[in-house]
Amino acid sequence: MSDTRSFLQTAKTYDLLSSYYQYSNPKLLEYYSQKHLKNLKKAAQQLKYEQMKITLPARVRILHAASAAPSIDIHVNGVRIFKNLSFKASSGYMSFPAGGHQLDIYLSGEARSPLYSLKMEFEGGASYTVASAYANESLTLLPFIDLPFVPPCEGKFRFIHLSPSMSPVDIAVKNGDVVFEEVAFQQASDYLTIHPMIVDFDVREAGTKHNISFLPNMEFNENITSTLYLIGLNGETNRLETLTLSP
Structure with missing residues (x-):
């Protein structure tokens, strides 16, 4: 359930409670009415934020953190975007549309079979560092959210x-x-x-x-x-x- 729906459901609950106390308890009527309005406001704010995230791009950079590994290229959705990264080298941030993306590691200059592939969901407005590292003696890609x-x-x-x-x-x-x-x-x-x-x-x-x-x-x-x-x-x-x- 999205945060927007959660706020709307809570607002509905408070609206029902305020209606229940409409004639029997003015203080509780006022209390639950205020709660109802506050949650409607939160729902509107959250909806605006969620809509904004859809339109904002994500920022992504790559870090080559696999010691003793050769230089690598990273392809995004089949296109070589990050080129010839050596150990300890990092790219600058690049912008990508929010949504699903395919990331593949290749040896630098090669494009036959990837060393590792990762499907990632980029959140609009978020920043990511995707690090190449060794895991079980094989290269892998590890995404981290930057704040x-x-x-x-x-x-x-x-x-x-x-x-x-x-x-x-x-x-x-x-x-x-x-x-x-x-x-x-x-x-x-x-x-x-x-x-x-x-x-x-x-x-x-x-x-x-x-x-x-x-x-x-x-x-x-x-x-x-x-x-x-x-x-x-x-x-x-x-x-x-x-x-x-x-x-």
Whole structure:
């Protein structure tokens, strides 16, 4: 059920209650009448928002996060759109109509058989980063929704775990408290608002004090949303790296 229909059904329920108390209880009549009107207003606002999402395009970018993998092309609906992306390279955002789309990974310059295919539903007005990564020793595409809004004069950040050989991790301030708990491979943490500053992080084996890696001098600026991708540490790369992208 859409949010619009939910608000309309709630409004109908309050309308029935206000009618029931019309002659027996003026206070409840007024109370349920106000509830009825508020939900009608919410339904109208939600309908406007849903109609706007249909007309707005989605923004999509690609990140090549599969260490030791060759350069790749990404085809969208059979057309090569993102070309010759090497490891740690990312494209800019491109706009696509809302709705279903077919994404295929190819070795750069080839177009015979895709290495991996993904059908995605793009929501109008939404922003996505689609990351190539290894899963079970094969390339895959992992979509993540980006939320670029930041409170004024603040920063915002999250971590995404794309290191296939690494167990779930905790992200902690160096020698301090855990900020994000049990971020597993292919998962994103929640966003966290932060004052502009430079922070040193420890990447720990989840639930322990054992440090897997140290991430020094992570800088967060005001009015910027940052996503820090944990990459590397597969069969051929023994070094954990961090790649930061902002909308």
